[in-house]
Amino acid sequence: MKALLPFALSLAALGAQAQQSVLTPCIDDSMVLYLDEDLVQVPMAKAYYTQVLKPTNGAPKAPAVTLTFFPDGQLYSEVTYANNTRRVQQGPARSFYPNGLLRLSYTADDGQTDGYLRTYYPDGSPKRNDLYDHGRLIKGQYFAPDGQLVEPHVPFRQDPAFPGGNEALVAHLSNHLRYPSGALRDAAEGQVLVAFTVTARGNVDEVRVQQGINPDLDAAAVAAVRTLPAFTPGRADGERIPVTMLVPISFKAPGAVKALRRLGL
Template identity: 30%
Template sequence: MKVTSEKWADHRVETTYRDSVGGSVRVFYPSGKLRSYVPYLNIRRHIHHGVSSYYYESGQVRMQEDYVGGKLHGQRLTFYPDGKPRRKESYEKGVFVSGECYGPDGAPIAFFSYDVMPVYSEGAGDKDAVMQAVMENVHYPLEAMCRHVNGVVRILFVVDKNGKVQNVRPDKKTLEAEVPANLRDVYEELQKAAMFGVRHLKAFTPGKQDGEPVDVSYTVPVTFRIK
């Protein structure tokens, strides 16, 4: 699950290198208070290594995670704004081992996953249901059919914390890497057709992180093939 970053009116990022590739990144709130501290084995490749800490603007720890070589290894701890424990999970080489959750009063509650993906409102609610709903509103562009252009178009979008589809856009990296220059204008028509299908998706049940609704990035591959 990939959660989209929040938009701040102002923020500061400090990157400190330990060697040519590793080091740490600190992010600060607009007020100047520390928001997060993340140590990396490799900053460019985003390989976490060590204890990552995240904070409320009050200075209270919000979450701590232990990483070894980019994988959770040890504990993930989360806290309420008043400092009471919210979650305690154990991992071994990226594999979940055990977990406990607590209510605001500190009493244990039924365990639930830290990351919960959005669920589509129709069909089985899974990725297959999303794909089927998209394809119901996709029409093969005439020019692409005439020129026998096939391909897979990857569309990026965000399911926001209210379950609505936002920020629909094509994956331009795919266009640059896989499409011959003389066919890019036709391929862009396929992208427009695919985006039309995504924009007509109905609402989702929002994704959650530690029980709180969050914006979640989503990718849908749309296949155009002439039979």
């Protein structure tokens, strides 16, 4: 199972009234998302954060910037992507505290953190100074609130954890996976790659097929993943965050069915 780098933070926020006054009329509704305090998408009436895809003046390959706002209209985060269609982080990303002080700053290259990733406490004092080479940590410094260097180094990110570990995750999926009757005719086999989001609350959400085989097997794989119980949420710099996960699910046609197909039956 592979977790994707989060901190395209799932940017953030604006209240309904502020949103109406700030976003008119150049922002299409399709370019706006409403998020609760755990960065889970909700209807506008329940929103805490508002996330906006900044228009790029029609240039298809222009960098796309996603802005997130607090309820009062204060900027929470800004993340740069390659373009509107290729939603891979490319360029600077920053997030802020409600008081406007910088909280996080880093640069991404083709979706990987590259260069310095720095974070700060609410009073502006340094919290983290990590150096990356295309996603690989070269050296890191993590400071306590009193300015003392913490050893051993505290990783920036902790991925979501399934209760009982990966073996328990595999066992759960195996127990809930059913070979669909619709796939028997062709004795279909193969591996379906399923993506899902572990929310900041640990719940499994947004289950979808990343790479499929056929509609029957794809649907069976998605159904199995939807039965997963809550994870321990992922964290970035100690804060709970939503994280995209990938899990491969393999199907094998029953032996008797394959034997019949070999006989042309």
